[in-house]
Amino acid sequence: LPSDARQPIHVSADQLKLDDSAGTAIYTGNVDMTQGSMKLEAHRVDIKRGSNGEVSSVTARGQGTRAYLEQKPNQQDAKVQGWGDTVIYHAASRRVELIGNAKLIQAPDTFNGAYVEYFLDKRQVNARGSRSNANQNQNQNQAKDGRVEMTLTPNSSASNDQ
Amino acid sequence: MGSLLSRITPKVWLFLVLIVVGGVMALIEQRDQFTAVGPAPTSDNGEPDYYLEGVTFTRFNTEGAPYQVLKSPRLTHTPNDDITRAVTPELEWTNDQNKTWLGSAERGRVEGSGSRITLDGKARLHQPSSDWTLSTQTIHYTQHDSHAWSDDRSTFTRGQEKTVANRFDAWIDKNQATLNGNVTGSYPPTR
Numbered sequence: 001l002p003s004d005a006r007q008p009i010h011v012s013a014d015q016l017k018l019d020d021s022a023g024t025a026i027y028t029g030n031v032d033m034t035q036g037s038m039k040l041e042a043h044r045v046d047i048k049r050g051s052n053g054e055v056s057s058v059t060a061r062g063q064g065t066r067a068y069l070e071q072k073p074n075q076q077d078a079k080v081q082g083w084g085d086t087v088i089y090h091a092a093s094r095r096v097e098l099i100g101n102a103k104l105i106q107a108p109d110t111f112n113g114a115y116v117e118y119f120l121d122k123r124q125v126n127a128r129g130s131r132s133n134a135n136q137n138q139n140q141n142q143a144k145d146g147r148v149e150m151t152l153t154p155n156s157s158a159s160n161d162q
Numbered sequence: 163m164g165s166l167l168s169r170i171t172p173k174v175w176l177f178l179v180l181i182v183v184g185g186v187m188a189l190i191e192q193r194d195q196f197t198a199v200g201p202a203p204t205s206d207n208g209e210p211d212y213y214l215e216g217v218t219f220t221r222f223n224t225e226g227a228p229y230q231v232l233k234s235p236r237l238t239h240t241p242n243d244d245i246t247r248a249v250t251p252e253l254e255w256t257n258d259q260n261k262t263w264l265g266s267a268e269r270g271r272v273e274g275s276g277s278r279i280t281l282d283g284k285a286r287l288h289q290p291s292s293d294w295t296l297s298t299q300t301i302h303y304t305q306h307d308s309h310a311w312s313d314d315r316s317t318f319t320r321g322q323e324k325t326v327a328n329r330f331d332a333w334i335d336k337n338q339a340t341l342n343g344n345v346t347g348s349y350p351p352t353r
Contacts, residue, residue: 009349016345020292020337053321
């Protein structure tokens with residue numbers, strides 16, 4: 001929702017590791033993070049803070065299953081859902097990067113690729129295939145020939161794929 | 163009245179002066195007792211061999227640099243267990259990166275030469291330069307590995323950021339901390 005950025009961020013996990021010298025805060029184990037309607041689920045979440053002490057970026061990584069992010073653009077529309085081996089949320093620019101086995105459902109459309117970038121406020125999607133075809137086979141969910149695969153469905157209904 | 167005073171002999175005057183001076187001296191002598199604290203405390207930890215008040219207790223490393231300072235309004239040492247107990251202790255550690263950590267609680271317990279310290283009752287660990295604060299019931303600390311920990315539900319705060327967990331560990335020499343178990347945190351809005 002437009003008001004998401006003005007909401008506090010809540011996190012729950014099994015563990016939090018803080019390193020003052022490195023300036024890192026790393027949550028691990030069943031990490032669940034919410035900010036308004038935005039929700040992030042991952043095995044590990046690294047939080048980076050800006051010089052003003054506020055959260056500047058959140059990097060989520062899956063383990064076994066991909067990291068997952070969802071957000072409701074507004075009251076009327078269906079929630080946007082994104083998956084990736086790594087999901088990076090940039091607080092200032094309200095931008096999300098889905099990296100590795102990336103998939104984004106912005107009902108009724110679906111985007112698959114090596115990399116998908118989504119702007120939460122502008123609701124703009126950029127997608128890119130994998131640079132080299134070498135690692136194509138390893139990622140079954142990867143678009144078959146390493147290119148971006150889009151499914152633009154005029155009247156499709158949103159599906160919940162995990 | 164004037165004729166009465168003139169008839170008092172010098173000897174009597176001298177005696178009166180001695181009485182007055184003696185009285186003043188006695189008053190001064192007693193003043194120390196009014197401000198002195200009561201007798202040594204009896205405790206179930208055995209008879210203390212000494213107690214100190216208004217103490218600043220500094221430990222130095224081999225290079226002569228202070229690494230641990232303990233301040234307390236009252237320290238009591240009991241010989242049979244070689245434990246020093248402190249009232250409202252305030253501890254200050256300075257690590258190799260010259261960063262300071264502060265510890266405080268309602269009660270403190272120092273074992274041996276400060277190799278192990280327990281802070282009990284509203285225990286708090288604070289690192290001012292990063293504004294880290296860890297608050298809990300009891301904090302343990304071992305000197306050899308600069309390790310502070312608590313097995314009680316603990317709260318970490320930094321600015322408006324707040325995280326709660328079942329327990330915590332902190333390493334004063336490395337400026338690191340880990341919170342474990344049922345970790346829930348909140349950060350202020352980003353805008």
